[in-house]
Amino acid sequence: MATDSWAQAVDEQEAAAESLGNLQLKEKPGENGMLAGAADFSNTAPKPASDGETKNAEDDDSENKAAQSLLNKLIRNNLVNTTNQVEVLQKDPNSPLYSVKSFEELRLKPQLLQGVYAMGFNRPSKIQETALPMMLAEPPQNLIAQSQSGTGKTAAFVLAMLSHVDPNNKFPQCLCVSPTYELALQTGKVIEQMGKYYPEVQLVYAIRGNKLQRGMKLQEQIVIGTPGTMLDWCSKFKFIDPKKIKVFVLDEADVMIATQGHQDQSIRIQRMLPKNCQMLLFSATFEESVWSFAQRIVPEPNIIKLKREEETLDTIKQYYVLCNSKEEKFEALCNIYGAITIAQAMIFCHTRKTAGWLAGELSREGHQVALLSGEMQVEQRAAVIERFRDGKEKVLVTTNVCARGIDVEQVSVVINFDLPVDKDGNPDNETYLHRIGRTGRFGKRGLAINMVDSRMSMNILNRIQEHFNKKIEKLNTDDLDEIEKIAS
Numbered sequence: 454m455a456t457d458s459w460a461q462a463v464d465e466q467e468a469a470a471e472s473l474g475n476l477q478l479k480e481k482p483g484e485n486g487m488l489a490g491a492a493d494f495s496n497t498a499p500k501p502a503s504d505g506e507t508k509n510a511e512d513d514d515s516e517n518k519a520a521q522s523l524l525n526k527l528i529r530n531n532l533v534n535t536t537n538q539v540e541v542l543q544k545d546p547n548s549p550l551y552s553v554k555s556f557e558e559l560r561l562k563p564q565l566l567q568g569v570y571a572m573g574f575n576r577p578s579k580i581q582e583t584a585l586p587m588m589l590a591e592p593p594q595n596l597i598a599q600s601q602s603g604t605g606k607t608a609a610f611v612l613a614m615l616s617h618v619d620p621n622n623k624f625p626q627c628l629c630v631s632p633t634y635e636l637a638l639q640t641g642k643v644i645e646q647m648g649k650y651y652p653e654v655q656l657v658y659a660i661r662g663n664k665l666q667r668g669m670k671l672q673e674q675i676v677i678g679t680p681g682t683m684l685d686w687c688s689k690f691k692f693i694d695p696k697k698i699k700v701f702v703l704d705e706a707d708v709m710i711a712t713q714g715h716q717d718q719s720i721r722i723q724r725m726l727p728k729n730c731q732m733l734l735f736s737a738t739f740e741e742s743v744w745s746f747a748q749r750i751v752p753e754p755n756i757i758k759l760k761r762e763e764e765t766l767d768t769i770k771q772y773y774v775l776c777n778s779k780e781e782k783f784e785a786l787c788n789i790y791g792a793i794t795i796a797q798a799m800i801f802c803h804t805r806k807t808a809g810w811l812a813g814e815l816s817r818e819g820h821q822v823a824l825l826s827g828e829m830q831v832e833q834r835a836a837v838i839e840r841f842r843d844g845k846e847k848v849l850v851t852t853n854v855c856a857r858g859i860d861v862e863q864v865s866v867v868i869n870f871d872l873p874v875d876k877d878g879n880p881d882n883e884t885y886l887h888r889i890g891r892t893g894r895f896g897k898r899g900l901a902i903n904m905v906d907s908r909m910s911m912n913i914l915n916r917i918q919e920h921f922n923k924k925i926e927k928l929n930t931d932d933l934d935e936i937e938k939i940a941s
């Protein structure tokens with residue numbers, strides 16, 4: 454976005470964000486004939502993001518969790534690799550445990566196998582190897598599965614839903630609840646992609662703002678939505694006959710339970726389903742509260758857990774640059790950009806004000822900059838992330854808070870324009886590691902540059918260095934030769 458005026462650049466960015474938001478709002482029938490069906494809301498429809506009533510601090514927290522989850526989905530365009538083994542706890546420990554190394558072994562319908570390959574999947578991911586045979590077994594088995602974002606959970610349960618529906622039956626057979634409207638849409642997109650060659654199966658979104666005529670009965674086989682609307686559609690409006698449901702999926706359980714009311718609504722939906730309905734629950738984390746909720750939703754479960762790969766700083770070259778002011782930090786940054794080629798970088802600032810200022814300055818220098826800032830709506834943030842992921846912008850400037858919890862594995866250069874500190878001003882080691890670290894064996898080499906502009910920030914840097922017991926080298930950004938060396 455190398456425009457002269459930063460204001461214009463921001464306008465353009467927001468326009469892009471808006472148009473994406475509109476696109477999502479007006480989800481239309483897929484090209485394959487698989488209707489995103491009744492999801493034809495106008496832009497004036499109430500924003501169905503939280504399904505909650507009164508907004509309080511807890512809701513804010515849950516919205517943050519949901520936003521992080523969405524942004525993490527969007528920034529990533531492929532599978533997170535892991536060498537950790539899955540832990541499996543079978544309902545019946547004596548029954549053999551099947552795991553597959555190829556999609557062929559699953560004996561999928563040819564249309565679905567074609568869909569899977571068209572998505573570029575060559576073989577099942579680590580969690581899919583065990584989860585898929587369990588989900589596709591006859592009689593179907595219940596499952597609680599936990600693994601970090603990006604390990605293939607969504608693709609797995611989408612494949613299970615598509616495998617279990619009978620396209621000749623024109624009524625809902627699979628329900629999938631997600632914590633927010635945006636997350637539901639993302640899953641809907643995966644259903645559309647995977648079901649591309651299976652156009653007889655249709656889906657519909659049960660989300661606020663999607664108003665159906667009273668008395669009507671849904672014909673789509675898959676319903677995906679938020680718990681409040683899904684419950685209304687099953688009980689109050691009877692658009693869905695819950696007794697005919699064969700598969701119930703509860704996605705993002707950890708995000709779900711952070712929203713008041715969602716647990717209750719989900720449990721009420723679950724209570725309406727037949728005893729032999731397959732119950733599947735997925736979560737990225739597994740704290741006690743998620744576990745007790747999971748047990749209420751999924752009777753007699755098989756349990757699959759995949760540990761998160763530890764992040765390390767081993768493959769990362771870390772440097773710091775000494776400056777006296779933010780202007781000097783900016784100058785140092787320009788020198789670095791002048792000396793080495795940086796494909797894509799993420800730059801973290803402490804405040805929105807600094808982030809806005811820095812993005813403006815970089816843009817004036819001719820850089821293609823994206824700015825992620827706390828006051829943006831989640832759709833706007835999503836649009837920024839997607840543009841960055843697609844390489845339309847080369848630099849992403851963001852605040853610490855805004856990017857907390859977002860995985861930035863694909864970015865090879867991370868710049869801490871301000872060092873991460875917690876609310877008491879102490880070094881935030883965990884955020885430092887998460888931002889800069891890479892998972893060991895798959896670790897691509899990375900470069901981290903820390904800007905230090907006061908005695909206090911030097912102290913923080915020293916404490917981070919001590920904490921990880923890894924040297925952070927000093928870099929003189931006035932010396933071009935020295936900068937060039939860091940890229941080699």
Ligand SMILES: Nc1ncnc2c1ncn2[C@@H]1O[C@H](COP(=O)(O)OP(=O)(O)OP(=O)(O)O)[C@@H](O)[C@H]1O
Nearest residue numbers: 530531532574576577578602603604605606607608
């Ligand atoms: N077997 C596979 N082979 C290659 N890519 C895959 C495979 N399964 C999933 N993917 C891709 O990996 C990415 C992450 O998958 P998926 O969204 O299913 O993970 P997830 O665990 O549900 O994470 P999240 O909850 O963040 O969506 C997606 O881009 C998906 O298309």
